[in-house]
Amino acid sequence: MVDLLNHDLTYTADEMMTVTASRKLSDGQVCFVGIGLPSEAANLARLSHAPKVVLIYESGTIGTKPEILPLSIGDGELAERADLVVSVPEVFAYWLQAGRIDVGFLSAAQIDRFGNLNSTVVGGYEDPKVRLPGAGGAPEIMSSAGSVIVMLRHTERAFVPSVDFVTSVGFGRHGEGRTGHVGAGPTVIITDLGVLEPDPNTHELTLVATHPGVEVGEVLSHTGWDLLVADQVVTTQPPTAEELMILRDLIARTKEAHSR
Numbered sequence: 001m002v003d004l005l006n007h008d009l010t011y012t013a014d015e016m017m018t019v020t021a022s023r024k025l026s027d028g029q030v031c032f033v034g035i036g037l038p039s040e041a042a043n044l045a046r047l048s049h050a051p052k053v054v055l056i057y058e059s060g061t062i063g064t065k066p067e068i069l070p071l072s073i074g075d076g077e078l079a080e081r082a083d084l085v086v087s088v089p090e091v092f093a094y095w096l097q098a099g100r101i102d103v104g105f106l107s108a109a110q111i112d113r114f115g116n117l118n119s120t121v122v123g124g125y126e127d128p129k130v131r132l133p134g135a136g137g138a139p140e141i142m143s144s145a146g147s148v149i150v151m152l153r154h155t156e157r158a159f160v161p162s163v164d165f166v167t168s169v170g171f172g173r174h175g176e177g178r179t180g181h182v183g184a185g186p187t188v189i190i191t192d193l194g195v196l197e198p199d200p201n202t203h204e205l206t207l208v209a210t211h212p213g214v215e216v217g218e219v220l221s222h223t224g225w226d227l228l229v230a231d232q233v234v235t236t237q238p239p240t241a242e243e244l245m246i247l248r249d250l251i252a253r254t255k256e257a258h259s260r
Helices: 013-022 037-047 076-080 088-096 138-144 216-221 241-258
Strands: 030-033 054-057 103-106 121-123 128-131 147-151 186-190 194-198 205-210 228-235
Touching (some): 013 037, 013 186, 013 241, 030 037, 037 147, 037 241, 088 138, 103 138
Parallel strands (some): 030 054, 103 147, 205 228
Antiparallel strands (some): 194 205
């Protein structure tokens, strides 16, 4: 048994981000999970406060409970520990587009002031500086999930005034809204510096919380536009010893398994 009283309560910015994101999931919710940071946060939630959360990956694994973090949506770990495995068309048509997903969990290379995501190219589409992995299921998740949580590290390269390519529509190029999309879109953006939410009227992202030790000015300096700031910016709660223990154990198991 791990001694939580003597557990190291120092934490990294990434751990703070992951814990904060995991807390946004509630027990019993059906969550469509992206690979990377979203997968880490979603599985932390499953292993801590939300044991009955239903995790779905776009490869068709439903109710999966991986022992380690998957390398990709096609990782056999997901299928081995799933309640059900269906085809990719079925998971999109009968689960996502049918309105059975409560929350989507996404990341991206870029996000702009109106919550649009880019995971396609940096630079012009025909002659990009960087060609990224691409859309995958992100556009459909953003369109059809009840709401979407976005996770990414807070840098000027990631937080840009207007994304180079709209892979997944947040609230449109000019904040016009979500006509034609079923879901509510990005309701919260969680970074290694704080938490942003869209303004209910203008849809422009607004800083509503900073992590312990992070000043508002630091967030502004890492944002590529004049970020709106809420009248009252709160401080997020730091990770508990239990949350850190579970997260670090999950990451350690993953590293060990992938090094074999």
